[in-house]
Amino acid sequence: MMMTILFIVIGVVLLLAALLAVHMKSLLGAIIAVGVVSLFVSILFLILGAPDVAMTEAAIGAGLSTVIFLFALSRTAGRDSDDD
Amino acid sequence: MEKFLARLLLAALLVLIYIVWTGSTDGSDVAVMSAAALLVSAFFSKSRRMPRITPVKVAWSIAYVFYLFVAIIKANFDVASRIVRRKIPLNPGIVSVRTRLTSPLGRIVLANSITLTPGTLSVEMKGDILYVHWIDVATTDREEATEEIVAGFEKYLEVIFG
């Protein structure tokens, strides 16, 4: 029961972060939001009994992937986030 | 020769960390990890000169850890008492202080300690001048600020890394 409640709370945070990543004005903030999604998903993986996958998601999804996006953002000067 | 010894010392330290981490003292495990530690220290060591370890220094280090821990707890209550007020009492600014430490290890410990203690955050280090963001500036004079912020730590660190 505890686990189910925890799962639902994390799932809601996850969806909010994902919506934020898609609709946020600033690209930098969107990249951070995607990192947050990865980090929380890794907790869900841990609850679902997959510590290997949780480790990979935390190290690669939340760590390296975020850094790679940031590098790309800095190389495209990224200021003109011409989303509407 | 000295470089070689420093690398060996680093490898030994890494193996020690590994043993504490896993709690396993099995021969084959430790042998494999020692080989890995030697490889890592061969490629990724800056081979800084390690400070010599003497009993006096160890005693001062232990005292320093306690001193720092008390300072960290004080810092947290300081922060807590600030943020629960309706209007946060602030008088911030960046001041410069001077350090007498020369060993890089000692300087990084000093900078980290300053960051962890009440109301101060090290922003930049140029030569022996350290720029510190102070949440409640008491003085803008360099010498007085040094006395206020650095002196308490330097007393210990000069012995440990001297």
Added chain:
Amino acid sequence: MTSLAMITGGLLMAVGFWGILTRRNLIRMILSLAITETGLHLVMIAAGYVRHGTAPIIDEAAVAGQTVDPVPQALVLTAIVIGVAVNALLLALIIRLYRKKGTLDVESFGELRW
């Protein structure tokens, strides 16, 4: 728990697809693609879940038949690594496009339209 995780994963995938289809900034499209991938991974892991399942690491604590399915985990493990490599490749292409045109707006790359 399985259906809960699958619903979460499905909603994440929907949000990601919405981002891919409606956003115009190329980097943000790749970000949405990353969200879609994450949702897919969650669905795959959920497919292997067993009630009160423990991690598939056999030691004294594990009860026979009560571990979760290791096969989807192995697939997702490699899929995450491949996913980040593919994202990096797409970003490299975007950097090249940016150097050529000086913009990240997908509407301005009209040559490939059909």
Added chain:
Amino acid sequence: MIKRVLILAVLVFFLILFLSRVAGIDTPAQLTGVGAGYVDRSVGELNSPNVVTAVVVTYRGIDTLGEVSVLFLAAAAISLLLGSTGKKNGKGGAKEKRSASEILTTGADILVPVIMLFGVYIFLNGHLSPGGGFQGGAVVASAVLLLFLAYPGFRLRHGILAALESLSGTAYVVIAVLGLILASGFLDSRLLPLGETGRIISAGTIPLVYTLIGLKVGTELAGIIDSLGGDR
């Protein structure tokens, strides 16, 4: 606007389709099928407590070989796309990078060996605890990333990187083929003695293969970071 409504309608349609398939699923009480077979056989056959590792390295090892090659191709394509235009904008880099602070540099010097050893620990213990080549490779690559941040002028020596990368790839394939000849199949890990459960040197070739995968993934991710991050 009409486009968005259309997209939303299609997405909602697919979401309802997915949810109607998924919502009623009952969590199985017992593991059955292929997964149960792997869980039952992993310890007895391969002496590897971590079943995921056994699946990744041995039972489905050929998939992993393919995945590692995809990773290699992606890394090569990235360095091809971004590395070639190097010399042209030599003047563009006139806005010189501020060197990192002394605190960060010293900190990186202290931390990099520890993080590297932690990565090695993760991929050597892949068959005993959660972890393995992919995670360890990512940790090693993040140590390289720390070096990049601490020393802005830091460049990887591509010769060593390429040599390490191709050497571990070749060794991986050689071990796989040796399994075909000396044991019962491609990538069969019973090439070496299985040893005692719970030690690093056990489970046949699994730690060896995972170390090679870890080196390969680590060098490739480091190469990706190098080509994306360096402002040439």
Added chain:
Amino acid sequence: MEILKIAGALVTLVGSLFLFLGAVGIVRMPDLYNRMQAGTKATTLGTILTLLGVGIYHPAWLGRMLLLVIFVAITNPISSHALARAAHFAGLKLTKGSVCDTLADDEEGDDA
């Protein structure tokens, strides 16, 4: 045995309380530097206490947790230092009521 578990849980609770205080501080402080002040101190002590609590709860893990405490105590101040430094070079000004900015003054002196 039971007393160890209760003590561990209590220490972890105190740690999470400090983490919460840090979060409140980050929201309430006026500019980045002051936020870093609140954030760094509170997260460092909060994480250390949480880890120690886990170590007391599972005495077999105490060595591991002590190593993690050392790691956190080294990395946390370094990262906040790097963030504050980068913010200063990016030209982020201090909040209005600030007394002095010696670093900015010295930088200008160097450029002239």
